[in-house]
Amino acid sequence: MTWVIILVGVIALLVGVAIGFFVARKYMMTYLKKNPPINEQMLKMMMMQMGMKPSQKKINQMMNAMNKQTGK
Known part of the structure; x- marks a missing residue:
């Protein structure tokens, strides 16, 4: 039973990292478009x-x- 909890925790962590990466990437692209170097x-x-x-x-x-x- 504890291995199921650990597995769900690891999967949730991986999904959170992936979503965070894409949200941060989208934010930076929008920022650079509004404020070019x-x-x-x-x-x-x-x-x-x-x-x-x-x-x-x-x-x-x-x-x-x-x-x-x-x-x-």
Whole structure:
């Protein structure tokens, strides 16, 4: 009788992990769609707000540095 309780507990745990994974995946996809990662246009605007005159070379250097840091 105790093995049935243990089996039900293990199955419930596995189902919970699977459901949690898919819910978290769906949430992250929705979040990234609403809040996309930084792109060149955003970077250019940030540099202009800081009082810099962004050149395309500088923007490309910063984008490459950010991509390298995130592992893309």
